[in-house]
């Protein structure tokens with residue numbers, strides 16, 4: 001089964017109500033490759049505006065979601081609330097949340113399970129630091145992150161994996177296509193060995209980290225790169241060129 005390319009915008013903590021609406025309108029007006037699934041993740045406060053502005057073919061993602069039903073959890077958002085607002089996706093396990101907010105592999109896995117069990121598709125992020133890469137530990141680090149996820153999750157059909165080397169995020173230092181492909185292929189092999197042939201064949205694996213309209217075409221040609229999670233460049237009109245990288 002061919003995997004449908006997915007390109008997701010991670011706005012992080014950027015933008016204003018006006019700029020988010022402009023980005024959404026720009027996407028509505030662009031000729032987007034119909035073979036690509038597009039997902040936009042604005043800051044939480046702009047999720048509703050993004051959903052109201054974007055045409056229905058473009059999905060909206062939260063940048064976080066909690067692993068409990070509605071209740072006394074100040075500051076959190078539930079999967080049920082996302083569903084209620086027609087927000088069908090969440091990004092979980094981003095390295096900024098792991099390092100700055102202290103989310104552990106276990107927290108991320110628990111949130112991923114709760115979200116997917118409650119109808120939210122998840123872009124689950126993993127990736128190594130520069131220190132870990134230089135120590136030759138990249139594949140080991142990612143296998144450990146995947147193993148923590150596997151402990152919680154049995155249905156992988158609502159999970160998209162984003163490989164985001166931490167040293168490439170926001171640095172302008174993109175992984176080479178060989179570096180990215182090597183890790184993507186190893187994730188696919190891990191899925192085959194530890195989950196199932198079907199999960200290995202069908203799970204989309206995105207690359208993230210300094211993706212731009214200039215480097216996306218080359219990366220997209222690699223066999224195991226099924227799309228991108230885009231930070232900085234997703235705030236610019238050139239995001240359309242990244243969505244259309246295979247056109």
Ligand code: PGA
Pocket residue numbers: 010164168169170171172208209210211229230231232233
């Ligand atoms: P970047 O961010 O494209 O700005 O490097 C990617 C990400 O953190 O998802």
